[in-house]
Structure formats: C-alpha cells, structure tokens
Amino acid sequence: MTLPTEAATDDGMLDRLVAAGADCVRINTAHDGPEVWAAMIARTRAAAEAAGRRVPVSMDLAGPKIRIEAVARAEGLRLKIGERFALAADAGAAPDLPVAILSHAELFAHMPVGQPVWINDGKLRARVVERPGEGCAVLTVTGARAKGEKLKPEKGVNLPGADLAIPALTDDDRAVLDFVAAHADIVSFSFVQTVEDVQSLLAELHARCPSGALPAVMLKIETPLAVRNLPQMIVAAGGQVPVAVMIARGDLAVEIGFERLSEMQEEILWLCEAAQVPVVWATQVLDGLLRDGQASRAETTDAAMGQRAECVMLNKGEYLVEAVAFLRSVLGRMDRHQDKKFAHLGPLKSWRLP
Incomplete structure (x- = not known):
C-alpha cells in the first residue's frame, strides 16, 4: 500500500498496517522528501522486525508528469459538450479562448486534427479541431458531466492512441535515485515504454551501486506503447535484476479505452505467467473503503479478482488499516478457489447433499 506522509511520524501506523496484513509498502517520490522517506523506511523496517516478517520497500520514480501547468481565461468556467478551448505553449496563442498551458511542448507534434485528448483521467474529453500554430491546438469538448468540467492546473493530460516518444527517466528522477538506490528494495518505474528506458534506468542504478x-x-505499464514493448522490456530488465510488472490501470484505461482495460489485464497476466514474472494489480482498489470507510460491491469483486496477481496495491486513505485487513480477508477467502490464473475447483461449501 502507499504510505501517507504521517507514516513518518505516527508511532503505531506501520505496526498496525503490518499486523493487518501489509506485505510491502510503497513510497511515492513525487511527494515529501528524503527526510520523510527515511523515517517511513525506518518505521517499516522496525515494524517488520517486530512482526518477524520481511516487508519490502518499493519507491516510485515519478516519471514525466504530462500535466496542465497553468490556465488562462478559464477561472471558474465549466466547459460543456460542444464548447471550445485551447491547449497551448503560452496563453497568447489563442487570445479568444480558455487556454490550458501544457507541461510538455513536444505533445503538440502528436496532436493532428481529430486526435482525442483526455484531461483529469477522462473527466473532460475533447478532440482537436484546429491547429492554428505549432504550439497551439484548438479542441471541442466531446465528453463531460452535465454541469461541465473545469480546466485546472496540475490535472493530467492523455492522448489516447498516440505513441509519445518521451523518455521515462527525468532529471528529477535522477536526482532522487541516489536515495532510492541506497534504500529501496524495489524501484517502481513510471511511464516506462521502451527497452531504451529500461537500459537508461539500469545504467543509472549500476552507477550508484558499483559493488x-x-x-x-x-x-x-501505463500506455499502449508499453504494452507492445512489454516482452522485450521484461527480457531487458530480467537479464540484470529481479523484475515485476504493475498493471497501472489508471493511465492505461485512459490510453487504451476503458472498454479494453479488462481484456488488456488478462493479456498482461497471461504474458507474465508465461514469463514467471510477478504482477501487481493496481489503481483504485477499494477506493470507496479507503476514502469513506465502506467498499462498494463492485470494488469488493474487483479486489477478489486481484487474486490472479501476486500483489494487490492499495492507495493511501483515511481507512488504510481497515482496507488492508478487508483485502487480506477477501484474498484469503479466494485462496481456495483461485491460484493466479488457475481455478482450484474446490468443494462448494454453501450447499450440502441431504
């Protein structure tokens, strides 16, 4: 599960999480800093030792954050289906429209007329209808709630179906790798798409761990390009280090289409089963329970389906300890029915012959 900032200072949090059934902790390097990370790791190691168990630490490299950096002429405005706005490199590129400034100018090379663009995990969906300049695209909203959606800074931007040739390892990632290489058991590589990305990370790790x-x-795995290159990336990484795969369903669903997500999960699970590579089932697992203290029926079934992977990831939330215990119970009950991709076909206990 993902550790919240307070895990660095809360004396009992890690003990409670480990007692509830946590087997691995995740630290996101996009948040906090080395002092907080070190405290989280120290408390994790202490809790694991007290429980007599090994609890590995996974640290996420943030990767390229394709986001809205700023907005102009959009304050308080809700965009509805059929309305127009612009994505641009600067606010003056479309003076008569609401404008969102993109974090990566290279995205404009992948925005021909007709290209779909999803913002904020698809809450605002649009299509490019005009290209008035190299650093500007005019879009029409094709999907939003009836009351509309706001353009806000820091919201993610996706171009479904486009192969974005953006290196996965950023300067910020290299800056935190000194700490990560020295303290993490697992390096979680965000937005990795190519063998070259994998080789770049391995070279940086070798430089920091010479002996x-x-x-x-x-x-x-978050993009269609990563899916296509997954077999080669597994070989490139697995030849040098232990390797695992995370089905990062948030961005992946946006990139390939929600209706294809279940199919793609199956294909990745089967590929990794054949390659004997462990899989992490991730994104929005038991989100309602984490946030509100009560899981929905669909969330409970989704959590049970995670039995087909080696690991199920929970995000942080107010009810994290309760969510870990709930997930442990659900997966424990599924143990007698399912082992990864294979059904046990065990005896049914809900009915008895007279």
Whole structure:
C-alpha cells in the first residue's frame, strides 16, 4: 500500500498496517522528501522486525508528469459538450479562448486534427479541431458531466492512441535515485515504454551501486506503447535484476479505452505467467473503503479478482488499516478457489447433499 506522509511520524501506523496484513509498502517520490522517506523506511523496517516478517520497500520514480501547468481565461468556467478551448505553449496563442498551458511542448507534434485528448483521467474529453500554430491546438469538448468540467492546473493530460516518444527517466528522477538506490528494495518505474528506458534506468542504478546488488525493478505499464514493448522490456530488465510488472490501470484505461482495460489485464497476466514474472494489480482498489470507510460491491469483486496477481496495491486513505485487513480477508477467502490464473475447483461449501 502507499504510505501517507504521517507514516513518518505516527508511532503505531506501520505496526498496525503490518499486523493487518501489509506485505510491502510503497513510497511515492513525487511527494515529501528524503527526510520523510527515511523515517517511513525506518518505521517499516522496525515494524517488520517486530512482526518477524520481511516487508519490502518499493519507491516510485515519478516519471514525466504530462500535466496542465497553468490556465488562462478559464477561472471558474465549466466547459460543456460542444464548447471550445485551447491547449497551448503560452496563453497568447489563442487570445479568444480558455487556454490550458501544457507541461510538455513536444505533445503538440502528436496532436493532428481529430486526435482525442483526455484531461483529469477522462473527466473532460475533447478532440482537436484546429491547429492554428505549432504550439497551439484548438479542441471541442466531446465528453463531460452535465454541469461541465473545469480546466485546472496540475490535472493530467492523455492522448489516447498516440505513441509519445518521451523518455521515462527525468532529471528529477535522477536526482532522487541516489536515495532510492541506497534504500529501496524495489524501484517502481513510471511511464516506462521502451527497452531504451529500461537500459537508461539500469545504467543509472549500476552507477550508484558499483559493488552491490541492484534493487529489483517494477515496470509500470501505463500506455499502449508499453504494452507492445512489454516482452522485450521484461527480457531487458530480467537479464540484470529481479523484475515485476504493475498493471497501472489508471493511465492505461485512459490510453487504451476503458472498454479494453479488462481484456488488456488478462493479456498482461497471461504474458507474465508465461514469463514467471510477478504482477501487481493496481489503481483504485477499494477506493470507496479507503476514502469513506465502506467498499462498494463492485470494488469488493474487483479486489477478489486481484487474486490472479501476486500483489494487490492499495492507495493511501483515511481507512488504510481497515482496507488492508478487508483485502487480506477477501484474498484469503479466494485462496481456495483461485491460484493466479488457475481455478482450484474446490468443494462448494454453501450447499450440502441431504
């Protein structure tokens, strides 16, 4: 599960999480800093030792954050279906429209007329209808709630179906790798898409661990290009370090289409089963329970389906300890029915012959 900031200072949080059934902790390097990370790791190690168990630490590299950096002429405005706005490199590129400034100018090379663009995990969906300049695209909203959606800074931007040739390892990632390489058991590699991305990370790890063992690498699969290159990336990483795969269903669903997500989960699970590579089932697992203290029926079934992977990831939330215990109970009950992709066909206990 993902550790919240307070895990660095709360004396009993890690003990409660480990007692509830947590087997691995995740630290997102996009938040907090080395002092907080070190405290989280120290408390994790202490809780694991007290419980007599090994609890590995996974640290996420943030990767390229394709986001809205700023907005102009959009304050308080809700965009509805059929309305127009612009994505641009600067606010003056479309003076008569609401404008969102993109974090990566190279995205404009992948925005021909007709290209779909999803913002904020698809809450605002649009299509490019005009290209008035190299650093500007005019879009029409094709999907939003009836009351409309706001353009806000820091919201993610996706171009479904486009192969974005953006290196996965950023300067910010390299800056935190000194700490990560020295402390993490697993390096979780966000937005990895190519063998070259994998080789770049491994080279950076070798430079920081010249005489010691490298941490394991987890490939977070978030784009169609990553899906296509997954077999080659597994070979490239697995030849040097232990490797795992995370089905990062948030961005992946936006990129390939929600209706294809279940199919793609199955294909990734089967590929990794054949390659004997462990899989992490991730994104929005038991989100309602984490946030509100009560899981929905669909969330409970989704959590049970995670039995087909080696690991199920929970995000942080107010009810994290309760969510870990609930997930442990659900997966424990599924143990007698399912082992990864294979059904046990065990005896049914709900009915008895007279």
